[in-house]
Amino acid sequence: MKTTKNLLALPNRGMQLSALSLAVVASLSLSANSHAQSSDDSDLEEVVVKAHPLHEQGLAQSLTVLSGDELSDSIESNLGDTLANKPGIRSASFGAAAGRPIIHGLGGPRVKTTEDTIDSLDVSVTSTDHAVTVEPFIAEQISVLKGASTLLYGSGAIGGVVDTETGRIPTELNEEVFTGRGEIRFTDNGDGTAGAIRLDGNLGSNFAWHVDAFSKEADDYEIPGFAESAGFRALEEEEEHGHDEDHDEDHDEHEDEHGHEEEEEAFGVLEGSRFDIQGYAGGLSWVDDENYFGISVSGIDGTYGLVGGHGHHEEDEHEEEHDEDHEEEHDHEEEGEEEPGRIDIEQTRFDLGGRLATSLSAIDAFSFRVGVNDYEHTEIEGNGEVGTLFDNDAWEARILAHLAEMDGFNGVIGLQASDREFSAIGEEAFVPPSESDSLGLFYVGEREFDDFSLELGARIDSMDTSSSGVSRSFTTLSASLGAIVPLGDSTSVTALFDYAERAPGIEELFSNGPHLATNTFEIGDTNLDEESSTNITFGFVYETDMVDAHFEFYRYNFNDFIFQSATGEEEDELPVLVYTQSDAVFTGMDMEVGFHLANVGSGDLDLSLSYDIIDAEFDDGRLGSLPRIPTDRWGATLKWTNDVWRAKLVYADVAEQNDNAIFELPTDGYYDVSAKIERKFTLGETQITAFVHGKNLTDEEQRSSVSFVKDVAPAPGRRVEAGIQFEF
Secondary structure (H helix, E strand, C coil): CEEECCCCCCCCCCCCHHHHHHHHHHHHHCHHHCCCCCCCHHHEEECCCCCCCCHHHCCCCEEEEECHHHHHHHCCCCHHHHHCCCCCEEEEEECCCEEEEEECCECHHHEEEEECCEECCCCCCCCCCCCCCCCHHHCCEEEEEECCCHHHHCHHHCCEEEEEECCCCCCCCCCCCEEEEEEEEEECCCCEEEEEEEEEEEECCCEEEEEEEEEEEECCCEEEEECCCHHHHHHHHHHHCCCCHHHHHHHHHHHHHHCCHHHHCCEEECCCCCEEEEEEEEEEEEECCCCEEEEEEEEEEEEEECCCCCCHHHHHHHHHHHHHCHHHHHHHHHHHHHCCCEEEEEEEEEEEEEEEECCCCCEEEEEEEEEEEEEEEEEECCCCCEEEEEEEEEEEEEEEEEEEEECCEEEEEEEEEEEEEEEEEECCCCCCCEEEEEEEEEEEEEEECCCCEEEEEEEEEEEEEEECCEEEEEEEEEEEEEEEEECCCCEEEEEEEEEEEECCCHHHHHCEEEECCCCEEEECCCCCCCEEEEEEEEEEEEECCCEEEEEEEEEEEEEEEEEEEEEEEEECCEEEEEEEEEEEEEEEEEEEEEEEEEEECCEEEEEEEEEEEEEEEECCHHHCECCCCCCCEEEEEEEEECCCEEEEEEEEEECCECCCCCCCCCECCEEEEEEEEEEEEEECCEEEEEEEEEECCCCCCCCCCCCCCCCCCCCCCCEEEEEEEEEC
16 A cells, blocks of 8 residues: 655644744745655655554555545544545544544444554543544544454454554654644634644754644534434424423413524524634654654643533423523523533643664564553533533553564564543533553464465453442453455455454443433443454455555454443433343445546546445344444545646435434435645745635535434535645
């Protein structure tokens, strides 16, 4: 796999706009040591994927990599939405700032999000409204390991891993003493701006340094219709008919008097989709030809609005107060409607990393990575009162022994450890304070034969978790066997067989309370067993100068699959969801095919097609369908490029979802049209790329079947981004 070296990609607002402008001007003036890139084939270089130590020899596991122009084109304001248009990947979007990736229909604790191979150490697995603190805006590259990645990352990665490579700990010396790159981007929908700058350099002969900063900001974004879906509004209307008729008339008069009716039927703008987030990082490493040792510190600070579920439960309480004191209820409503709820987030993170070459006969080198995290966020209600305070002190460490070749096998032995102290205090503390720690030992290796390559590995993990006087211990096992078989110079097939186990998370074990983000009352089960899956994946690759085709077929057979089951009961006027287990099967296909059509003018005209499909069902038909499963999707991209210009037109068609879980509403299908044009030019020795990118050009209402808030929070409507990237 190859790609062109890229400019740093970022969107929507940050670093106060004036500060960003000054940073750009200053950076452009420091470009004496710049190295402009051209877009011809001479600048192609191998992609190095740090998420997997065997990648340079090929992988039987499915892998998606975003870098260069592809990453720049995909950038959104959260990690999930950035990846959501790649085959097999969706986003559990919760407005603009929060969105975790969904891989082959699996998400939450089954997908591990990492920064430079270490966990993001946030609380995004606890709830879909909690943002992932890994920022796509500062990414050099984003790698997605699709399917069970438990061998390298532990039992939580039974669905896959999304690793964002930042380069914040330098691993080699730059050829230049000083380099930089960055971007400023503006968006009309929501009046969004974003910017970032990245600087790298050398201090003497053996020290390398790095600094970066980003900022993004936007107001509530515009939508093409009602915030609530047609199905949800119909359901609400049906429920209203069951209320006391006189009470309804009085309530309607009260709304008419104070102009609240229109706000209940939110139209044209998604309230709570605003955000204002900044981040920074700095790193320093000692480096020589084979070794390095470095440290970095990074931080995120900001706020973002809450869409959909937050506040609904509180409004129900206000309706009860209305019967007692009409005017007091009105005052409370007015206060609550001034601003939507929001989350104030703050994280400080320290990372250590290094590599030490050895003279041992069996081990070529040791490498390690450690992440230590201090994270908290505060959920603030619309009236300004603090609702819940989340705190997560955690660390994770990994050490790898890179083995010398033995009997033709290359590989690594690794040890991974982690510790987490989690607490949530306040109204939405549906998960009690808990502690968990884990320790894992693993091996992955490969051997080249005359006609094929063999990959194999195994791992054992132990995890202890406790909360409210209840303790559980788990031991999980994972193993895999894969093969890559070349069929000539242009074709290869892959096969991967693996078995993986996952220990239940703290949410699944200990939840017991109202979860206002999803308007549910969640109840965990401290008696849950380990979840296991037996998986088979087949791949086909065909690559020539004219055609580039990738197909993947997979089947995951789960035993004791953990899921939330709707009981039909209510607690605190919220529907009750209970964590339980049953066997399930996931079957699907991902496809990408690219064609070089012709040389037109002075550039290349290419067409690419994509398609993904998934079928997920319980073995026990009485349980109905699994919740929030992706629908079929296909897309087409027409692209023209030369050394100076690049233009692309993208079409995607997402099918409707009518195979729904109990109490889950159907999701309408939609199509999406986007277009981008960019031009490269130079200013002195600095390469600059100016671009305009139109998204959802037909202003289509778009709702994702995998999102908890799909029926109250659609994706943005038509929007146009314009920006400038620079590198020197």
